[in-house]
Amino acid sequence: MHHLFHSACPLCHGRSAKHGLCRDCLQDFSALQLSKEHCPLCKEPSIHGNICGACIQKPPPIDAFDASFRYEEPLRLLLTRWKNQGLMQLSSAITELLTAYPAKFRQPEKFDYIVPMPVSRLRLIEHGFHHTLLLAEAASHVFNVPVLPTAAIVRQHRPPQSSLSSKERKNNLRHAFTIQQAMTSLRLLIIDDVSTTGSSINELAGSLKKAGAARVCAWTLAKTLLHD
């Protein structure tokens, strides 16, 4: 019975080969993929997939951004259970999704390190596990690039971004990241689960650039579309 529970797909409870999603559910996620007609810097819809007006007006510190899916059901439910309810047994289903639908950047990218979105100490205790580190380890296999040690960046604890307006989000994160080592000439790929306004990714990318990084790209499993 115990074994049966662990090999059940967390979405449909059908049989899955590993501790992850069944083949049908994994395939269903292709419907949540973002089309090519999106800005390569913020992934919001744009004409012919060109850089959007907002990014031309105020270029973000990020060099390229991709998200595998729109942040909609059933992904939202899966991520909420995983992160907020601390259901670590969903990790394999989630990392499987990440590796099955890898980031596709406009131009070929080479990276020196994968950077898991830093998590504050308090949040780490709340969640019970380092969720973005698990994503980074999966991404590390996709790109065949090592994960930057988490001690390299310290994140101060701030109120959760999800509790704030888009304007408050930017101020909330100002100077939230302390880069503990030189990033001179490094090409980095930030990994996170969800991007809403892109504030945390852009704040981190800016801090990494200030520490010397040559190129900073980002990949998230999901993205909330602000303009659909």
Ligand SMILES: [Zn+2]
């Ligand atoms: Zn299933």
Ligand SMILES: [Zn+2]
């Ligand atoms: Zn844009």
